[in-house]
Amino acid sequence: MDPTSCYQIILELIETHDYPEARTYAVILHNWLTNRGFYPDGYELERVDHVLAALLKPACAPNAIRTRFQSITCYDCDAGQDISSVKQAIDEGWTEIVGDEDLTATSHLGTCPICRMRQDQELLM
Template structure:
């Protein structure tokens, strides 16, 4: 796939908050660049790298997978009551997820898609 087209798709998916699709294309572009491919036309390489890094960072720390899921709460806005599983949270675009059996109100904490969208908008500007 042409890297310029791939990057444009990534930006469109970020804009529509479809992070699972954005991550797929980010992995494709990252692989292309890792194998000495050229950067998308008209784009600042450092900016492309920032967007890819933001999308490809792990959704959760390894310990989060070992913690039995009860609920998840966003660090910034307390969102998460509608999420029924860790898989659902990851698929919905939650990131920076940690799990701790000693937490009293929730079993997991993370950054919800809405707060992530706000951070992504700041990243794109």
């Protein structure tokens, strides 16, 4: 696949918040670049690397899976009351999830899908 077309697809998928599909294309482009392929035409190299890194990082830290789930709270807002497991949080688009047995009000922290959308808009600018 042409890297420019692939990157444009990634950007479109981020705009529609289809992260699983965007991640699939990010893996394709990352593999292309890792194997000495050229970068997409017309885009800043640092920006492409930043978008790929954001899509390819895991949704949660290993300690999030090992910590017994009680509740999750967003770093930037009070979302999370309707989430009943780490798996549900990941499935609904939460990222940057960490678990900590020492937290008093919640067992997990993360970035909710709404705050992630705001971050994505900043990422695309």
